[in-house]
Amino acid sequence: MTPTTAFEFAADPDRLIHEPARLKIMAVLSVAESADFTYLMGETGLTRGNLSVQLTRLKDAGYLDIKKEFVGRMPRTTASLTPEGRRAFGAYRTYLGGFLDATA
Amino acid sequence: MNEILKTQQRTQSYWFGDGITEIVGGIALALVGVPLYAAAQFKMSGLSTLALGVMILLFPASAKVVRFLKDRITHARTGYVSYPKRPASKRRRGYVIALLLGVAVVSTLIALGDQSLQGVASRSLLLGIGVGMAAAFLVRAIKLHLPRFLAPAAACIAVVALAWGFEFQFIEGLALMWLVLGATLFLTGSMALLVYLHKNPRIEVEDDSNDGI
Numbered sequence: 001m002t003p004t005t006a007f008e009f010a011a012d013p014d015r016l017i018h019e020p021a022r023l024k025i026m027a028v029l030s031v032a033e034s035a036d037f038t039y040l041m042g043e044t045g046l047t048r049g050n051l052s053v054q055l056t057r058l059k060d061a062g063y064l065d066i067k068k069e070f071v072g073r074m075p076r077t078t079a080s081l082t083p084e085g086r087r088a089f090g091a092y093r094t095y096l097g098g099f100l101d102a103t104a
Numbered sequence: 105m106n107e108i109l110k111t112q113q114r115t116q117s118y119w120f121g122d123g124i125t126e127i128v129g130g131i132a133l134a135l136v137g138v139p140l141y142a143a144a145q146f147k148m149s150g151l152s153t154l155a156l157g158v159m160i161l162l163f164p165a166s167a168k169v170v171r172f173l174k175d176r177i178t179h180a181r182t183g184y185v186s187y188p189k190r191p192a193s194k195r196r197r198g199y200v201i202a203l204l205l206g207v208a209v210v211s212t213l214i215a216l217g218d219q220s221l222q223g224v225a226s227r228s229l230l231l232g233i234g235v236g237m238a239a240a241f242l243v244r245a246i247k248l249h250l251p252r253f254l255a256p257a258a259a260c261i262a263v264v265a266l267a268w269g270f271e272f273q274f275i276e277g278l279a280l281m282w283l284v285l286g287a288t289l290f291l292t293g294s295m296a297l298l299v300y301l302h303k304n305p306r307i308e309v310e311d312d313s314n315d316g317i
Contacts, residue, residue: 024111031112032185039118039183043111071175076184 016061017092021046021054026063026081026089034067034080055079063088117248118185122178122300125170126293132166134286140279152275177297181304226274227267234264234281252292259288 017026024044028035041051058064063085067078081089119125136159143151178184189195238260245253263284267277 023108027108027111028115028185031116031188032118033189034184034186035115036179036184038179039185042182043115071179074180076179078184078186 014088014092014095016057016063017088019054021050022058025054025058025079026085026092029064029079029081030086030089034078036079037077040079058085113249115185116188117250119187120244120248120250121296122174123293123296124173124177126289127297128166128170128173128293130286130289130291130293132162132286133282133289135162137279137282137286140275141283144273144276144279155279178300181306227271227277230267230272230274230277230281231264233278234260234267237281237285252296255292256285256288259284 017023021044025040028040028043037048037051040046040055041048044051044054046054055064055066059066059079062082065080065082067080069076069078114121136155139151139158140155143149143155174184238257241253241257241260245251245257260281263281264277266272267280272280
């Protein structure tokens, strides 16, 4: 059933995405095939350790794929949304739209 | 505009933010445009062949050059974001449309007896190409919030207007458009790169292998 009140929305959103730092990570990766650690640090303003924690949580939930590779001699860690992650972010956007409509 | 939308817009335009794609693309276009324009002016078919050879070799190589420069300049400063790819279904649709357009254009030229690309039909084709390219740059300027792409759009319009007014032949007009477009892209890309380097001095990037993931 689609939530129509603010209280229903408060109980319904994907709490994993709803957290501001993770929301920014998902927002970046929703418009890019992949982005690396350095870029995500710059966009989220998180410290290295904090970003690692957030990425790990999203990865454990199945929303992200993390790939480590070498570009020349430099290691690069990139993150990308899984199909499940894209669906979850799309669903979160729908719920957010419903919340804004309910409170308009 | 909220912070999330701004973040998404910055990410979508990130590939073009440093100007490197424009600089390399501009040089490639100019390197093809020069022999092609000379071939049209001096009626030397060898130069047309040279232009074609340069195009075949240079255009695929330019993608590698862009990635090489980005790895050393951009990704070392502000990180890596993959090139924004269109979904496979949209790419396929684009190829089909391009093929159909190509067949339609060639058929029309043959039907009008303008196979040598010297008549009004060919000049109209040049006009169509110029307007189409200008529109593509305009769309890019609006979608990516990069107003500097208005400059190459204006350059395309200016060249086709000149070519139409002075009744340039197709090859001559096309070569001039590539030259002017190449120069414009090189200039706008260089300005963008200078701004990017000024805003983002090189920092010591920590080894990603210690990121804890």
